[in-house]
Amino acid sequence: xxxxxxxKDESIVIGxxxxxxxxxxxxxxxxxxxxxxxxxxxxxxxxxxxxxAQNKEALSASSNFLEQLKKK
Amino acid sequence: MKIATKFLGEVEIIEKxxxxxxxxxLGLEDHKRFVLLPISEEHPLVLLQSVEQVxxxxxxxxxxxxxxxxxxxxxxxxxxxxxxENEEDVLTYSVVTMKETLQDSTINLLAPLVINLDKKRGxxxxxxxxxxxxxxxxxxxxxxxxx
Numbered sequence: 001x002x003x004x005x006x007x008k009d010e011s012i013v014i015g016x017x018x019x020x021x022x023x024x025x026x027x028x029x030x031x032x033x034x035x036x037x038x039x040x041x042x043x044x045x046x047x048x049x050x051x052x053a054q055n056k057e058a059l060s061a062s063s064n065f066l067e068q069l070k071k072k
Numbered sequence: 073m074k075i076a077t078k079f080l081g082e083v084e085i086i087e088k089x090x091x092x093x094x095x096x097x098l099g100l101e102d103h104k105r106f107v108l109l110p111i112s113e114e115h116p117l118v119l120l121q122s123v124e125q126v127x128x129x130x131x132x133x134x135x136x137x138x139x140x141x142x143x144x145x146x147x148x149x150x151x152x153x154x155x156x157e158n159e160e161d162v163l164t165y166s167v168v169t170m171k172e173t174l175q176d177s178t179i180n181l182l183a184p185l186v187i188n189l190d191k192k193r194g195x196x197x198x199x200x201x202x203x204x205x206x207x208x209x210x211x212x213x214x215x216x217x218x219x
Contacts, residue, residue, distance in 0.1 A: 049200060052099030054207055059100075063079050
């Protein structure tokens with residue numbers, strides 16, 4: 001992992017089209033500004049983790065739900 | 073060809089119906105080849121069954137039946153990966169998390185499965201606006217029709 005130190009209002013550039021700027025630092029919270037082309041998806045990593053967990057939970061369905069469907 | 077399925081036992085499928093999820097589903101990237109199998113005439117639900125592994129089987133729902141105004145844009149990258157040329161070829165499903173009853177079950181509107189039926193390609197897409205799209209949207213609100 002590349003580690004860089006930045007101050008408020010400084011930024012880093014990734015590739016030709018992505019810029020990440022430090023907008024504010026308040027205690028433990030850091031506000032980032034991200035400039036990237038629309039084709040680049042930016043997500044909080046918790047979102048991905050939550051979806052992964054949800055997919056795995058969805059796999060635990062038991063076969064008796066098919067019986068339920070018939071009852072309705 | 074015959075495949076073993078989690079919910080329906082052995083099922084005969086047509087090889088050209090196999091959908092390719094090149095990136096798999098999130099957290100389950102190793103499973104790439106799936107088929108859609110009908111399970112109900114009354115409910116807007118189908119199975120997304122892995123062709124390779126019997127336990128990898130999702131109940132998926134037609135999301136518009138539960139949220140009429142559900143809509144999202146596909147990125148250029150998604151359109152390209154799925155080789156989408158016509159809107160009519162696109163089918164959207166949501167992964168269902170089944171609970172004891174259908175009323176308590178939820179669908180994932182945040183990460184829909186987008187399928188190009190013509191090119192037999194699928195992808196789980198993460199929508200950008202995670203405030204507007206629920207990861208656990210209750211199924212009890214059946215709004216639209218199954219068609």
